Amino acid sequence: MLRSCAPRLRTLGALRGLTGGARPAVGDAGPALRLFSSEKFIDKDRSLPNPSWSKEIRLLFDQFMKKCEDGSWKRVPSYRYISPQDSKPTKEEGQMSRARIFSRSYDDGLGFEFVMFHNDVEKRTVCFFQGGPHLQGPSGLLHGGALATMIDVTGGVTAVMTGEFVMTANLNINFKRPIPLGSVIVINSQIDKVEGRKFFVSCDVQSVDEKTLYSNATGLFISLDPEKK
Numbered sequence: 753m754l755r756s757c758a759p760r761l762r763t764l765g766a767l768r769g770l771t772g773g774a775r776p777a778v779g780d781a782g783p784a785l786r787l788f789s790s791e792k793f794i795d796k797d798r799s800l801p802n803p804s805w806s807k808e809i810r811l812l813f814d815q816f817m818k819k820c821e822d823g824s825w826k827r828v829p830s831y832r833y834i835s836p837q838d839s840k841p842t843k844e845e846g847q848m849s850r851a852r853i854f855s856r857s858y859d860d861g862l863g864f865e866f867v868m869f870h871n872d873v874e875k876r877t878v879c880f881f882q883g884g885p886h887l888q889g890p891s892g893l894l895h896g897g898a899l900a901t902m903i904d905v906t907g908g909v910t911a912v913m914t915g916e917f918v919m920t921a922n923l924n925i926n927f928k929r930p931i932p933l934g935s936v937i938v939i940n941s942q943i944d945k946v947e948g949r950k951f952f953v954s955c956d957v958q959s960v961d962e963k964t965l966y967s968n969a970t971g972l973f974i975s976l977d978p979e980k981k
């Protein structure tokens with residue numbers, strides 16, 4: 753039993769390691785950005801343009817990279833693998849060493865293509881997302897679970913950027929309009945309230961021209977209690 757839990761514990765160790773040991777102060781985005789430090793990952797940064805990106809998402813990427821120049825916005829790096837911990841894995845744990853972050857588990861263009869930008873002063877994150885062909889739900893439309901994943905990740909990043917490592921406790925999603933597969937959508941997420949370890953986040957999902965509200969959502973993210981290892 754303990755053995756079968758080992759890979760999970762190791763992953764949790766890796767995740768806890770993201771905070772670098774000390775718990776950074778809420779509101780300090782410097783340490784928060786270091787949660788995404790490439791030292792912890794064995795992979796290239798996947799939130800940069802690749803040939804599968806449409807013109808539309810590239811344009812949005814370029815616009816926001818410009819906004820990063822004065823430091824008000826920061827691009828959030830994103831990786832596929834977390835660096836393996838310590839010793840050589842056993843055979844059964846070896847399988848786990850192939851673990852990928854779900855939202856980065858597809859090859860370029862087939863699944864979740866996205867980039868996020870965070871504004872620390874406004875405590876909000878914007879995500880530009882292009883859902884690939886392997887994310888189909890109803891014919892020609894994006895699967896609701898794929899959208900839920902992106903809402904979860906965007907909300908989670910918004911909370912994580914305060915400097916805490918959080919887990920999702922609750923998500924409530926209203927699916928208002930279907931999303932054409934392959935289209936680019938904009939997910940805006942902000943922190944509405946912080947109560948102790950609880951981060952209340954809201955999200956809306958819109959078309960690029962802001963004419964269509966595809967979805968709105970609220971989420972509760974809870975930072976891990978150091979007393980409850």
Ligand SMILES: CCCCCCCC/C=C\CCCCCCCC(=O)SCCNC(=O)CCNC(=O)[C@H](O)C(C)(C)COP(=O)(O)OP(=O)(O)OC[C@H]1O[C@@H](n2cnc3c(N)ncnc32)[C@H](O)[C@@H]1OP(=O)(O)O
Nearest residue numbers: 787904905908909912919920921922950972974976977980
């Ligand atoms: C994790 C992978 C991420 C990989 C990325 C790494 C690199 C990039 C870095 C960063 C990106 C961020 C993007 C992440 C996006 C993906 C996130 C996920 O998929 S997370 C997996 C799904 N979620 C779970 O599996 C949680 C399972 N649940 C738990 O583990 C616990 O329930 C937990 C930690 C959420 C809370 O447990 P407690 O023991 O610490 O806290 P208690 O004492 O139960 O609750 C504290 C307060 O919160 C309320 N609370 C707890 N759960 C609630 C709920 N569901 N609804 C409402 N209130 C709730 C309680 O009533 C309590 O409130 P009162 O302090 O008394 O006022």
